[in-house]
Amino acid sequence: MADYDEPIWLRPERAATGRPAVRSRPEITAAALAVADRGGLDMVSMRNVAAELGTGGASLYRYVSGRGDLLDLMVDAAAGGVELRPPTGDPVADLVAVGEGLYAVMRRHRWLPELVLTRPTLGPNAVEVLDHVLALLADHPGDAGSRLEVFALLNAVVATFALNDHAAPDRPARAAAYLAHVAATGDHPRITALLDGPAPAPAPDHRAALAKILTGLLA
């Protein structure tokens, strides 16, 4: 029937019989989060997470089918930290507020934007956020696909902002270095002009940009 593996949240956490497991899925999630917060995403190895729990590396496979599951659990755990305020009646403003909540979580967990962008995952907590977004869109016309599209793009746009702001700060710096070089050669007048502006990029207003994007998307 299904040629893809079931998501971890559809698989039973522990067996009913036999020796009971000493650790739980939330405990493992917490350990992975701690490792990632401390050392970044690529410190999240099976052995490191196991060491955080004080266990052997192979034991994790009793709780999780591989590293991918670990990352999925982390994403959804983070989604649980998104603040969901009651709707005010203005869909755009309320969606921007959700975006701010997402951004705040991504600021706390600098590894999150990358995961949100490359492996969009829906777990229990993310479903709660999705449900909230659907509530904000209740009075708005549009089919199921377009509503899901709003949700996906809200996530992606905020993650893009957060990634450039906090997660990979040296990458924009590298791009800027190359841009400066191109500007110096003078072969691209528009780029030269771009970098001769008054202030050297005074931190663009993400909130305003997100509001404009959502306004357009809901028009």
Next chain:
Amino acid sequence: MADYDEPIWLRPERAATGRPAVRSRPEITAAALAVADRGGLDMVSMRNVAAELGTGGASLYRYVSGRGDLLDLMVDAAAGGVELRPPTGDPVADLVAVGEGLYAVMRRHRWLPELVLTRPTLGPNAVEVLDHVLALLADHPGDAGSRLEVFALLNAVVATFALNDHAAPDRPARAAAYLAHVAATGDHPRITALLDGPAPAPAPDHRAALAKILTGLLA
């Protein structure tokens, strides 16, 4: 002065003296592209790319400072395949056209969306695209930051579409499976209603969504 490494395009390709290198940066880029097109991103290992060239694995480090450089070269090479048509005068329509060009390239190279999203990189070819976008925005008010923001978001939005459509098709399927489960429980009426729509998501219109986003962003 700079605490980040220079991008590869600012480093000289080959030394002026000594034994001349037998291969070139474009050759290595082409080999990496071939490996990635054939087997996906995580087949792009130093040893695999070297084998594609018929050389030893360690030789690559004469041309590239590490795997990251390889990925940067791949992204920029792909950017060289984006079709840039002359402006028609309608900024939104012209930006959508650029988006279509990006999407077409990402369809050809299924590994590209992930790289575009997680390691935004500016090389010579990408600068050409940026320059084109700046030309489209020439008559439009806005400071340097907002122009770069338009460019970054255009890339990110298209990459998000392409990722969900082609690059990781089993991931949306997994999310859909979990969503169906949540809908079946009935705890989230809005989600249950969402999946009871007429057609089961008849492929959302990316072009229209992108046009709306850009319209809002440029408003």
Next chain:
DNA sequence: GGAGTTCGCGAACGGTGTTCCCGAAGTCTA
């Protein structure tokens, strides 16, 4: 022709995800 420099790359190091296997520990049945 000699000095100087770079190139190619085999070998090695430490780390990774994952699988195998088996003794230990618990639950369930008789």
Next chain:
DNA sequence: TAGACTTCGGGAACACCGTTCGCGAACTCC
């Protein structure tokens, strides 16, 4: 209570990864 049964924990091993080291060969320049 005794035994059958099932799962759990985790050491060991496998294949692969990115990267560094070092050295002989190849080439340029003086």
